[in-house]
Amino acid sequence: MKINVTLPDGSVRSYDQGATAMDVAKSISEGLARNVLSAKVNGEVRDANRPLPGDCTLALLTWNDTDGKATMWHSSAHVMAEAVEALYPGAKFGIGPAIENGFYYDIDFGDRSVGEGDFAAIEAKFKEIASKKVVFTRSEVSKADAVKYFTEKDDEYKLELIEGLKDGEITFYNQGNFTDLCRGPHIPDTSFIKAFKILNVAGAYWRGDEKRKQLTRLYAITFPKQKELDEYLVMLEEAKKRDHRKVGKELDLFTFSEKVGAGLPLWLPKGAALRERLINFMKTAQEKAGYLQVATPHIGSKQLYITSGHWEKYGKDSFQPISTPQEGEQFMLKPMNCPHHCEIFASRPRSYKDLPLRLAEFGTVYRYEQSGELHGLARVRGFTQDDAHLFCRPDQVKEEFLKVIDLVLLVLRALNFENFEAQVSLRDKEDRSKYIGSEENWVKAEQAIIDAAAECGMKTTVEYGEAAFYGPKLDFMVKDALGRRWQLGTIQVDYNLPERFELEYVGSDNQKHRPVMIHRAPFGSLERFIAVIIEHTGGRFPLWLNPEQAILLPVSDKYLDVCQKLQQQLSDLDIRTTVDDRNEKVGRKIRDAELTKIPFMLVVGEKEAADGTLSVREHGQGDLGVLTPEAFAALVRERIKVQLGTA
């Protein structure tokens, strides 16, 4: 008997019954076999050395596959547990999964407290174990035997996990002296793990339940090459240097005040200028795309949110309503702009000819976040969205989606994001009861989103069951300069609010119809977006956005007057500059300007003063030579054009 294995490229190969993924890899090439960590068989990730179940599709997973990485990290967690058990006999183990960057294991060390000082010993033990090329072995165990094993080991956490499993579906994995309850899969042996580092230690409740015992969570990561670990550590350090909270302080962009309140950012002049520039950029782009600006108040009657349904769903987790002293009316700080915009739509009869109606507002909204969740600008309690709501006919959804995608791409390009993809969130395939809106509209909208994403040629992943209850959505995921993933802009279709607000338009058939609403925010929140661009650029903002494009550096204060005149001249040419009028040497002024990441330094001394020129130095680049103010302005304009894609 032979089995047919279909590979990702569509080719079909024939193997003996009982062949493993590893056998397939070896038949292709030895080199490939050396790199195979696990395999995806009929869509399920399995051990590479487990016999294939019969005819199947097979994808061999290596370090280059997300699932391959996850397999290795999960196996690494087992090895770390073995090392911990060897060093701390009696330690009990919770769960140890792979995560986006590495893995963790939750461990109960009993009365001992384990901290950073203990990392070195664990790392040494880990390396000792991994270097032995220990094989991972899978075994199926009966529930009774599994319970027996962990009862003897006195590990109540594993016992609790076993309780939730069905007899006949329980597997153990063993490597060396360590056996763990585990679904798998695992890498063939430990020789794939060449570098290991414990990154962090933190407390974590057993099963995420604050009423239960707090375990010690060890975060760690492994790599198949030492060099990759070194690079990762450099990247982490770089990320720390780029932390927007640190850079924001260094560049005087924003601050927080205890008196004002946690999670309420205060924008300093330079940061406010940055915000303003982003807003203007977006406004201009939106005007060209047919949006209409509106403005609505920061509060709205509680009734508004009862109508929208937000009161019922989020009311108790919101800032509580404020009341008027005489009449006892209740108002909420607005947590979103859409209910206000719905009322603008409803303010007069609408014809199908008016659609799509695109209402935009840089609306500041307030949402209660738990105090422990606040994080710099990335997670705040008051923030401004570049919000807009598109009211359209069902047949216009796709076209509007395409236009919004164009807008988002314009933004991403202007900010030097080169790596991005779209995530489309659709309904759960099985359970459709939790969604509102007609089947017909959902099908239409879901198809429209898929088509739109495909038409603009973006890399797209589709997630089922991730749609909001009121409609499908598309999120943009970007990778920043350090390879970290962020979710930025979002586009959501909404059938719910038009229903709740009873929005209508008159169609060509002279009948009333319900419009479809699209929520979209390319930046998402300005605060969060600025946090991302700070970390993406490390504070070296694109020239068009930088509050300070150039700084004039007089060689001595004899040339201060000349510099002030040049500043005016450059300002007339739309170049934003300041003058470093401190009593310091040029070397010092250059150093400080470099440190504050100003794109251009303009040195003015005797020669330049006489000729009316500038000696131009670029941040991080060095001397560019002497230019006239006009030539410099032209250079800056040219750079900006290229960045904004308007060249």
Add this chain to the structure above:
RNA sequence: GCCUUUGUAGCUCAGAGGUAGAGCACUUCCUUGGUAAGGAAGAGGUCCCGGGUUCAAUUCCCGGCAAAGGCUCCA
């Protein structure tokens, strides 16, 4: 919200049961210097806030508040 850690000059941080220090920044003076730190002097503190213990608390204890790292949540 919960757990752990932290809170000292504008910033980064040291410090001890007896009223506080460094570097950078700031002010003044000297210096007028050509592509990554010129020199000198000076000013600057409710040691997060409120209680308690003590002859004496910024230091020890308790309670708040804020921040960091987690856990849970996110229209």
